[in-house]
Amino acid sequence: MHALRGADFVLHAGEVHALLGENGAGKTTLMHVAYGLARPDAGGIERAGRPVTIGSPAAARRLGIGMVHQHFTSVPAFTVAENVALATGGRAPAVPAPGDPVLAALWEGLDPEAVVERLPVGLRQRLEVVKALAAKTEILLLDEPSAVLTPQEITGLMSAIRDFAARGGAAVLITHKLSEALAVADRVTVLRHGTAVRSGPVGAETRETLATAMLGEAPAAEPPARPRTPGEERVRLTGVTVAPLEGRGPGLRGADLSIRAGEIVGVAAVEGNGHRELMLGAAGLLPPAAGTVAVRGRVALVPEDRTTEGLIPGLSLTENVVLGRGTDAPWIRGAWLDWGAARGATAAMLPAFAIAAPGPDEPAATLSGGNQQKLLLARALAEHPEVLVAENPTRGLDIRATAAIRARLRDAAADGVAVLLYSSDLDEVLALADRVVVVTGGELRPMPPGATRDRVGSAMLGVAESGR
Amino acid sequence: MIAGVRFPLRVVGLAVAAGLAVLAAGLWALGYDPVTAFGAMARGAFGSWHGFASTTLVRAVPLIILGFGFALAFRGGALNIGMEGQFLAGAIAATWVGLLLAGWPGVVAVPAVWLAGLLAGALWVVIPVILKVRFGVLEVITTLLLNFVAESLVSYMVTGPLQEAKRVYPQSDLIGAAARLPLLPGTRLHLGFLLAVLLCVAGYVVFTRTLWGFRLKAVGQGPRAAWLSGRIASGTLLGGALLLSGAIAGLGGAVEIGGVTYALFQNLSPGYGFTAIAVALLGRGHPLGIILTGILFGALQAGAGAMQREAGIPAVAVAVVQAVVIVVVLLADAAARRRQAATVYPDPAPGEA
Numbered sequence: 001m002h003a004l005r006g007a008d009f010v011l012h013a014g015e016v017h018a019l020l021g022e023n024g025a026g027k028t029t030l031m032h033v034a035y036g037l038a039r040p041d042a043g044g045i046e047r048a049g050r051p052v053t054i055g056s057p058a059a060a061r062r063l064g065i066g067m068v069h070q071h072f073t074s075v076p077a078f079t080v081a082e083n084v085a086l087a088t089g090g091r092a093p094a095v096p097a098p099g100d101p102v103l104a105a106l107w108e109g110l111d112p113e114a115v116v117e118r119l120p121v122g123l124r125q126r127l128e129v130v131k132a133l134a135a136k137t138e139i140l141l142l143d144e145p146s147a148v149l150t151p152q153e154i155t156g157l158m159s160a161i162r163d164f165a166a167r168g169g170a171a172v173l174i175t176h177k178l179s180e181a182l183a184v185a186d187r188v189t190v191l192r193h194g195t196a197v198r199s200g201p202v203g204a205e206t207r208e209t210l211a212t213a214m215l216g217e218a219p220a221a222e223p224p225a226r227p228r229t230p231g232e233e234r235v236r237l238t239g240v241t242v243a244p245l246e247g248r249g250p251g252l253r254g255a256d257l258s259i260r261a262g263e264i265v266g267v268a269a270v271e272g273n274g275h276r277e278l279m280l281g282a283a284g285l286l287p288p289a290a291g292t293v294a295v296r297g298r299v300a301l302v303p304e305d306r307t308t309e310g311l312i313p314g315l316s317l318t319e320n321v322v323l324g325r326g327t328d329a330p331w332i333r334g335a336w337l338d339w340g341a342a343r344g345a346t347a348a349m350l351p352a353f354a355i356a357a358p359g360p361d362e363p364a365a366t367l368s369g370g371n372q373q374k375l376l377l378a379r380a381l382a383e384h385p386e387v388l389v390a391e392n393p394t395r396g397l398d399i400r401a402t403a404a405i406r407a408r409l410r411d412a413a414a415d416g417v418a419v420l421l422y423s424s425d426l427d428e429v430l431a432l433a434d435r436v437v438v439v440t441g442g443e444l445r446p447m448p449p450g451a452t453r454d455r456v457g458s459a460m461l462g463v464a465e466s467g468r
Numbered sequence: 469m470i471a472g473v474r475f476p477l478r479v480v481g482l483a484v485a486a487g488l489a490v491l492a493a494g495l496w497a498l499g500y501d502p503v504t505a506f507g508a509m510a511r512g513a514f515g516s517w518h519g520f521a522s523t524t525l526v527r528a529v530p531l532i533i534l535g536f537g538f539a540l541a542f543r544g545g546a547l548n549i550g551m552e553g554q555f556l557a558g559a560i561a562a563t564w565v566g567l568l569l570a571g572w573p574g575v576v577a578v579p580a581v582w583l584a585g586l587l588a589g590a591l592w593v594v595i596p597v598i599l600k601v602r603f604g605v606l607e608v609i610t611t612l613l614l615n616f617v618a619e620s621l622v623s624y625m626v627t628g629p630l631q632e633a634k635r636v637y638p639q640s641d642l643i644g645a646a647a648r649l650p651l652l653p654g655t656r657l658h659l660g661f662l663l664a665v666l667l668c669v670a671g672y673v674v675f676t677r678t679l680w681g682f683r684l685k686a687v688g689q690g691p692r693a694a695w696l697s698g699r700i701a702s703g704t705l706l707g708g709a710l711l712l713s714g715a716i717a718g719l720g721g722a723v724e725i726g727g728v729t730y731a732l733f734q735n736l737s738p739g740y741g742f743t744a745i746a747v748a749l750l751g752r753g754h755p756l757g758i759i760l761t762g763i764l765f766g767a768l769q770a771g772a773g774a775m776q777r778e779a780g781i782p783a784v785a786v787a788v789v790q791a792v793v794i795v796v797v798l799l800a801d802a803a804a805r806r807r808q809a810a811t812v813y814p815d816p817a818p819g820e821a
Contacts (some may be wrong), residue, residue, distance in 0.1 A: 285696060303696040310697055312690035323686050324697040327679070335678050 002041070003029040005194040011139065016161055016171045018181035018202065021191035022214055023369065023398040027174045028070065030191065031141045034068025034172075035067045036060040058089075066132030067141040069222075072124055073131075076117035080110055080127055089129035095380050102164045117248075121271040124155040129160065140164060140171045146180060147395075148424055150270055151457035158184045161305030178207045190214055215399065222403060226414035228273050228434065231261035232296070234387050234418035235282055239291035242277035250442030252277035254291065257437060257444060259387070259418045264409065267422040270460050274442040276304070276391075282420055283389040297386020302376045304391040306369065310376045313365035317357060317375065318346040320364050324379045345382070353378040354404065377408050389419045394428060406432060426456060476800070480750060480761065483796035487789035489528040493543055494788060495781065505779045512774020513767035522656035523773070526728060528722045528766030530555070530737075532664040534744030535762050537716035539753040543675065544702075544709040545688035546600075550593065550611025551717040552741025553618030556717025557592040558585035560625055562725040563732040566643030577647040578659075582719055589718015590603075590711045597710050605732065607710060615741070626733055639733035649727040650771070658727030664762070667716070671755035684709055717741065732788050738769075746794050765790065 032038040036054040190198040190213040192310040198213040237257040244251035269275035280286040302311035331341035346360035394402040436447040492502040521561040543547040561584035569577040596610035649658040686694040687702040694700040751757030772783035
């Protein structure tokens with residue numbers, strides 16, 4: 001099986017080129033080919049009209065190609081300067097380079113002596129871009145650089161990318177967000193099943209044309225959400241203080257929150273500001289150091305990271321369902337486990353939640369991300385919880401899987417579940433939530449009804465309310 | 469496969485064959501006759517029922533018991549490298565109780581000796597458990613270091629409080645006849661073999677059919693998911709598993725005293741606590757597999773003795789076989805992991821969702 005099948009891609013100097021496609025369409029693989037991390041079985045690469053072989057990232061960097069990966073690649077215990085030196089083989093000065101306004105703008109607020117693990121997520125992401133640009137880079141490859149940023153930070157990053165292109169650089173931007181591609185890019189290429197199915201200037205495109213090209217068919221309209229009527233209070237947090245998880249960040253301080261049956265409360269926060277402590281505190285997994293968490297009914301959790309927190313990849317689907325369903329499941333008989341009953345329940349979950357899996361005995365690792373996430377949600381809802389706490393339930397999923405998960409969350413709320421939802425994608429929070437709260441610097445701030453995207457974004461960055 | 473314990477018979481067979489081949493090549497290169505050597509080994513290990521039962525199986529008993537003890541903690545992700553020390557602690561306590569209960573009937577003395585071994589073994593792992601659960605100190609280090617303390621304690625005991633009445637040799641008196649384990653008539657095979665087998669069978673049931681066994685596995689394979697999705701307090705669970713593992717190792721010491729030596733002396737264990745790790749790894753942590761690999765290693769040691777007597781080849785030569793076996797099994801593991809990674813991650817199939 002090939003991740004790419006005869007894909008063509010042309011990048012011009014001075015352009016920002018958006019690369020779109022569903023999960024598994026081959027976007028990252030295509031960029032890995034250009035960066036020397038993957039070797040094509042057929043086809044070749046030309047740089048400025050001359051055929052080249054790019055056998056390693058070092059070779060790519062010699063050709064002026066830099067890459068910002070989907071996940072952070074800095075050494076957390078090193079300083080900013082040390083990480084820049086590491087990324088450039090010590091060739092670049094590990095301090096702001098004079099004469100390059102793009103780099104100078106990126107360096108702003110970045111202390112060369114700061115230890116990376118203590119930096120907020122926005123600055124860590126900026127460091128990734130600095131590292132990619134530091135060694136006389138002419139071609140910049142960015143793999144979903146905005147996934148963890150707030151609207152304001154995204155605006156800053158995008159203008160840096162535009163400046164880079166305006167000065168003759170060429171940038172590739174892999175993104176899931178069609179609006180981002182339309183706003184920033186000059187040209188766009190869409191990959192589907194490893195083939196470039198559409199490529200051209202962005203001016204001719206709309207959200208619909210791009211989505212259709214990605215899916216191979218017009219996207220299904222979202223079903224109208226069933227009406228939700230908030231009922232009795234299910235969760236009440238009163239003055240809850242939670243110590244920082246793993247000793248990092250501010251933790252949660254003095255949070256008050258009420259969640260009622262049948263409503264979705266959305267949590268917006270920049271990574272590392274205490275939202276995790278709020279979610280896990282509400283789920284009863286982190287005991288409050290002060291204050292009280294009062295919950296009526298059972299709480300089910302869909303944790304942040306599906307492969308290390310939600311599932312154990314090496315265990316079968318059945319075992320993973322047993323793991324998450326707790327001790328009141330029908331297959332628990334005192335100290336004994338009735339595997340037959342558990343297996344049957346798991347097998348029934350697969351079609352009910354449209355989970356594409358060969359069977360309940362397969363290891364969870366063999367499922368795609370979207371199906372893993374559906375399994376997590378199926379498992380959480382199987383115990384008919386009164387409260388559902390969901391962290392980033394659609395992270396990294398494609399359009400269809402995302403739509404399926406969102407529909408399940410809406411349905412759960414319509415069925416009377418009290419839902420607490422965190423998403424690092426602010427648009428998702430705004431799309432799903434009846435009410436939004438922001439966690440910043442360890443403090444919980446409720447947003448007024450109808451708060452705009454910018455307003456929430458400012459609150460996430462801790463900007464004072466009074467200024468607006 | 470719900471239990472998630474699989475015993476790869478083919479890999480084990482291949483590993484043993486490779487080990488014997490390397491040993492044969494080494495012997496040949498050094499001018500020995502491999503045929504003679506292997507003949508002696510085979511006769512020593514399997515040559516007669518009496519030899520098989522009295523040497524191979526008797527050697528296998530501590531390896532099976534300790535191998536299971538290691539597998540139990542390992543299932544939860546803890547490495548109990550201190551079984552040698554726990555074995556000796558169990559042996560000390562068993563000797564003491566065995567001497568004390570000299571005049572008592574066997575139905576009392578034998579269980580009392582076993583209980584003493586269990587408690588002493590568990591006691592020997594209490595400090596590592598507290599350090600691990602409370603402060604996150606690696607049990608690999610703490611359990612290993614306590615081995616040396618246990619060895620010194622044995623030396624002290626056999627020259628001090630537990631030294632024989634004659635005060636000549638650094639060893640204890642023989643424990644009372646009632647505290648000794650019954651033997652299979654006509655052999656030196658003692659009741660401890662049955663105990664070892666039953667222990668492994670019980671372990672298999674616990675691993676595959678109980679909630680505790682499943683939770684232990686979950687903590688071993690994904691501690692973070694066990695906490696966040698399973699709401700399992702992994703520290704408590706692992707602490708319990710380590711205590712049990714230590715208790716089982718202590719029981720191994722008590723069985724060795726009650727079934728084989730009847731007395732405590734220095735160098736009581738020829739490294740059972742370490743060989744048992746190899747036994748457990750080769751058996752892939754599968755309790756029933758450990759019975760098999762325990763007997764296999766018992767046979768190797770029995771055969772080594774015969775080889776030394778009959779062919780003049782030092783018994784330690786079989787360490788080569790043990791080493792090659794471990795390397796081959798680890799290589800097979802790595803290859804399997806790579807195969808699995810290759811089949812899993814070209815994600816996702818078109819048409820997902």
